[in-house]
Amino acid sequence: MSTMHQGSRNRDRTPWDKEIALQCIREHLDREGPLLPILHAIQEQFGYVDEAAEPLIAETLNITRAEVHGVVTFYHDFRREPAGRHVLKLCRAEACQAAGGDPLARHAETRLGLSMGRTAPDGSVTLEPVYCLGLCAVAPSAMLDGRVVGRLDERRLETLLAEAQQ
Amino acid sequence: MTLRLFIPVDAGALAVGAEEVAAAIRTAAARRNVAAEIVRTGSRGLYWLEPMVEVETPAGRLAYGPVAPGDAESLLGAILGNGAHPLRLGPTEEIPWLKRQTRLTFARCGVVDPRSLEDYRAHGGCRSVQRALSLGPQAIVEEVVQSGLRGRGGAGFPTGIKWRTVAQTEAAQKYIICNADEGDSGTFADRMIMEGDPFVLIEGMAIAGIAVGATKGYVYIRSEYPHSAATMEAAIAAARRGGLLGNRIADSSCAFDMEVRVGAGAYVCGEETSLLDSLEGKRGVVRAKPPLPAHKGLFGSPTVINNVLSFASVPIILDKGGAFYRDFGMGKSRGTMPIQLAGNVKHGGLFETAFGVTLGELVDDIGGGTRSGRPVRAVQVGGPLGAYFPRALFDTPFDYEAFAAREGLIGHGGIVVFDDTVDMAKQARFAMEFCAIESCGKCTPCRVGSTRGMEVIDRIIRGENRAANTALLEDLCHTLKFGSLCALGGFTPYPVMSALTHFPEDFAAPPRLQAAE
Ligand SMILES: Cc1cc2nc3c(=O)[nH]c(=O)nc-3n(C[C@H](O)[C@H](O)[C@H](O)COP(=O)(O)O)c2cc1C
Ligand code: SF4
Ligand code: FES
Numbered sequence: 001m002s003t004m005h006q007g008s009r010n011r012d013r014t015p016w017d018k019e020i021a022l023q024c025i026r027e028h029l030d031r032e033g034p035l036l037p038i039l040h041a042i043q044e045q046f047g048y049v050d051e052a053a054e055p056l057i058a059e060t061l062n063i064t065r066a067e068v069h070g071v072v073t074f075y076h077d078f079r080r081e082p083a084g085r086h087v088l089k090l091c092r093a094e095a096c097q098a099a100g101g102d103p104l105a106r107h108a109e110t111r112l113g114l115s116m117g118r119t120a121p122d123g124s125v126t127l128e129p130v131y132c133l134g135l136c137a138v139a140p141s142a143m144l145d146g147r148v149v150g151r152l153d154e155r156r157l158e159t160l161l162a163e164a165q166q
Numbered sequence: 167m168t169l170r171l172f173i174p175v176d177a178g179a180l181a182v183g184a185e186e187v188a189a190a191i192r193t194a195a196a197r198r199n200v201a202a203e204i205v206r207t208g209s210r211g212l213y214w215l216e217p218m219v220e221v222e223t224p225a226g227r228l229a230y231g232p233v234a235p236g237d238a239e240s241l242l243g244a245i246l247g248n249g250a251h252p253l254r255l256g257p258t259e260e261i262p263w264l265k266r267q268t269r270l271t272f273a274r275c276g277v278v279d280p281r282s283l284e285d286y287r288a289h290g291g292c293r294s295v296q297r298a299l300s301l302g303p304q305a306i307v308e309e310v311v312q313s314g315l316r317g318r319g320g321a322g323f324p325t326g327i328k329w330r331t332v333a334q335t336e337a338a339q340k341y342i343i344c345n346a347d348e349g350d351s352g353t354f355a356d357r358m359i360m361e362g363d364p365f366v367l368i369e370g371m372a373i374a375g376i377a378v379g380a381t382k383g384y385v386y387i388r389s390e391y392p393h394s395a396a397t398m399e400a401a402i403a404a405a406r407r408g409g410l411l412g413n414r415i416a417d418s419s420c421a422f423d424m425e426v427r428v429g430a431g432a433y434v435c436g437e438e439t440s441l442l443d444s445l446e447g448k449r450g451v452v453r454a455k456p457p458l459p460a461h462k463g464l465f466g467s468p469t470v471i472n473n474v475l476s477f478a479s480v481p482i483i484l485d486k487g488g489a490f491y492r493d494f495g496m497g498k499s500r501g502t503m504p505i506q507l508a509g510n511v512k513h514g515g516l517f518e519t520a521f522g523v524t525l526g527e528l529v530d531d532i533g534g535g536t537r538s539g540r541p542v543r544a545v546q547v548g549g550p551l552g553a554y555f556p557r558a559l560f561d562t563p564f565d566y567e568a569f570a571a572r573e574g575l576i577g578h579g580g581i582v583v584f585d586d587t588v589d590m591a592k593q594a595r596f597a598m599e600f601c602a603i604e605s606c607g608k609c610t611p612c613r614v615g616s617t618r619g620m621e622v623i624d625r626i627i628r629g630e631n632r633a634a635n636t637a638l639l640e641d642l643c644h645t646l647k648f649g650s651l652c653a654l655g656g657f658t659p660y661p662v663m664s665a666l667t668h669f670p671e672d673f674a675a676p677p678r679l680q681a682a683e
Binding site: 027028031032033034035037039048067068070071075076077078087096098099131132134135136137138139141143146150151 | 178183348349350351352357389430433445448449450510514515516584588593600604607640
């Protein structure tokens with residue numbers, strides 16, 4: 001099983017496909033409490049959880065579609081629509097605030113012309129807040145497509161932004 | 167002779183370039199035709215010195231850091247020569263910051279290869295599970311009770327008592343769950359264990375399984391920790407191959423196996439009952455207690471749920487005895503605490519020490535003050551639900567009860583340092599905002615009150631009816647404290663009220679000016 005669901009780049013993701021989705025579902029059916037692993041597998045495959053996945057999952061697990069929908073929407077991780085080719089997460093929690101994270105986040109928003117949680121119109125990058133990456137001793141921190149970056153300053157952030165806009 | 171070098175794969179070291187350093191050293195060694203083995207370890211926890219490179223010598227390991235890829239050539243030259251280099255830190259174990267610590271839970275972290283069970287065994291691992299098997303369930307539980315170990319996830323409940331309850335509850339199926347959701351800002355000790363010494367966690371969980379009669383375990387890891395999940399997966403596979411997990415653990419008749427589960431970005435899923443629902447595939451909504459998870463936990467079965475550090479402290483307790491562990495600490499806080507220094511701090515990292523050290527020693531002496539060089543103004547202890555402490559309270563000893571007596575908590579042991587540019591009204595507002603973002607939605611005070619709290623603080627900041635709005639804020643905090651089912655709503659008043667009580671000037675004046683960069 002892949003737990004590196006945040007690791008790969010979004011540009012490597014496949015477009016929505018029912019058969020592939022069913023495969024993702026079946027892979028986890030022998031587990032106890034398979035719903036989260038299934039949703040992770042689907043998001044890893046397609047980059048988001050398409051609405052069309054909900055009835056498929058509901059039917060296979062013999063639960064209501066409303067239940068599946070409730071779970072998908074409860075968790076911050078699950079996306080309802082495709083993300084950009086890159087996902088840049090900036091830590092917005094206290095240790096990173098203390099180390100100067102706030103002005104860096106503002107800088108990223110201005111430079112990309114995006115507010116937190118948005119995807120660039122050209123599909124290049126999604127900018128997301130994250131609340132702690134466990135890198136609080138090398139704060140401020142960020143994650144670009146699963147790659148962790150610490151001791152962020154304006155120069156290092158510029159490099160990340162340039163990469164994210166490709 | 168092959169040169170043996172050690173470079174961390176810990177996410178905190180990778181974030182500051184450990185991978186690039188390893189690659190540069192490999193290239194430099196190849197160019198010189200030097201046979202070099204690079205062992206990838208966890209981090210020693212001296213993060214301001216990461217990436218740290220260690221080299222094996224007859225006299226023990228020598229450390230260099232912080233190393234940049236451009237240092238590779240000169241560093242290798244030094245290592246092959248007389249060892250002199252501007253980045254030389256001397257024998258690792260003699261670095262004062264490390265030497266001052268009492269590393270019980272973290273004894274092997276940064277030393278061993280986290281993916282090698284053989285290495286774990288060579289450093290004293292797996293002895294405890296053997297001893298546990300020879301002691302038997304009841305005696306294991308008593309040893310853990312004797313140690314005085316309290317849950318390291320935040321609530322500080324005695325671990326042995328929890329295990330005893332599950333052991334005494336009859337059921338065909340029981341579970342051991344490790345809470346590796348580590349969502350508190352300023353904490354990373356769980357991550358370090360999972361990436362640096364995962365077998366100690368596996369061994370601790372296996373011992374719990376033997377003690378209470380559970381055969382199945384889960385480690386619920388937050389999705390923000392992909393490196394931890396990958397290392398745990400690899401270690402679990404190695405533990406199965408090596409007989410630490412499986413149908414006959416350590417050649418006994420006991421069975422225990424475990425699995426990694428990854429969370430999905432919900433802070434509240436660190437709360438134990440919400441975590442259970444999440445594992446079951448539901449929304450992570452907090453359950454009312456009773457029933458306790460110990461009686462009716464995962465899928466209604468008796469369940470031990472403990473923090474990573476609680477489980478990881480069990481092997482040393484079984485190995486050296488409960489009394490050995492209990493002899494460290496103060497009052498009702500026994501043993502050692504892996505304290506995490508974070509934020510705007512000069513010497514950030516993991517400092518494991520006996521309970522009783524004061525907050526001032528930790529921040530000023532061990533932490534070395536701020537990284538910015540400006541005066542320390544406030545520290546938040548215990549994550550987003552923990553109180554902000556002013557310098558005036560720096561005499562508080564690190565102890566569950568002492569912090570509670572000062573309207574605070576030690577939580578999971580994180581300390582976030584702020585300098586004098588911090589705006590405490592803004593921090594109070596963030597506490598409410600965080601509660602609003604992460605609320606599971608079950609209780610009205612938490613779901614609605616947190617957003618109201620943000621609005622009220624905004625009004626105070628703008629100077630509208632300050633006295634009336636401050637009274638309203640206090641009222642709101644009171645409602646949150648007493649009208650919430652779990653500590654997310656119930657403890658959000660700690661950061662808010664501590665900011666208001668200890669730093670009232672930030673709520674009364676025009677917003678503080680940002681210090682010149
Ligand atoms: C909102 C909230 C978040 C929590 N997050 C965590 C967490 O990330 N890790 C953890 O071990 N405990 C967390 N806890 C505490 C758990 O509910 C529980 O007390 C703990 O897992 C028990 O293990 P311990 O006794 O070993 O500490 C949290 C509690 C609350 C209310
Ligand atoms: S206090 Fe908040 S997070 Fe806790 S149970 Fe109530 S609504 Fe959920
Ligand atoms: S607060 Fe940003 S990494 Fe922990």
